[in-house]
Amino acid sequence: MTKAFSQLLILVALFFATWWCFSRIDFVKHFHLAKVSEKAEQKLGEAIIKSIDGNEIASDSALIVLNKIKTIILEANPAIPKDIQLHLIRNKDVNAFAIPGHHIIVYSNLIKKCDSAGELAGVMSHEMAHIELNHVMKMIVSQLGIGAVASVAASNSAIVNQILQKLSTTAFERKQETAADMAGLQYLQNAHINPAGMASFMNKMATMQKDQPEIMEWISTHPDPQKRAQAIADAAKSLTGTYTELITPHEWQILKDATATR
């Protein structure tokens, strides 16, 4: 029996040694597996954008202002992918979310609920953190499986709508939300944007959710809004620095006008 046991140990050791040796080979790089998944992500993002194309607000000036905020955050944070694209969508829900392919969807009603550009920058930095931390694809794969991504390659519009529905209404994991909150705060701090805006918006949303839960998508898809608002406020208080004005009042007004209800 002792001989059998020692042979088993050798067999297992041999197995793990073989596995370890093969794992040293960078198959993902050699076979361009990362590129394949990047392409699939890009394709998925384009399919989602196409499905909501009709509701996009065609205001160049509003998009210029939104992109100005984005650029300020991006320039101060080299870790965030530079190819992030913003899409302003007319929708009564208060929501903003990241979709595959480095796109961020911002609903018009969310901008209407923002009292300052700092608050909007807070939401945007949070969504940028989800992109940088690759939460979006992880969530799609965990919720719908890798088969969903493959279906998009076969132009399955039902799956595209299902993914859009999931991304706009489903919460990320609690630890992912916390990670995105903290990374978002850091992005703001690096860009000399007052992180108090993010804290105040989160707090406002948590309070408003009690009155209008049906439209407060952004906060309802985030677990424990009150606790998170408090955590962000506490973290924001610990950050100090000199903050610059993000955009001019005139630019803010352009954004507000573009998103006003018609």
Place this chain on the structure above:
Amino acid sequence: MTSLHNYRPNDMEAEKASNSYLMSLIAIMVGMPLPIINLLATLIFYFGNRKNSYFVRWHCMQTLISQFTLLLFNGFGFSWTMAIMFGPRTISNEYIGYVITIILFNLLEFIATITAAIRTRKGKHVQWWFSGELTDFLCRPDNNTIDSPAFSSPKPF
């Protein structure tokens, strides 16, 4: 311990012992995506022959142990693949390395099984590394087996 190396099984014993190896190969082909199928087939074959001669039981047990050992490695690979297909995991170098390793081990086992099936069919005893040692421990000869003259030559009809 009684040595099976010197034992000369009759034709029926040799065929049954050889079939125990072939059974695992056929089951591999039938149930390729599910690693449990070949183990189940081998287990059924073992229970069907548990009252047979020591030589047959010994080889059925050796196949069973080797299939079970392989199942542990294959089962982990199978669940990892499922986690990638339908769960949160993504393809990594570790995963591809694991798949290559289990393919390699399965291939070695496949070759060893064919060799054992051929050799036992010729009445020769084949003892594998680890599986053979454990089989020696688990499968004991009884009074009615290899030392018995009844099994040293075919029974008359």
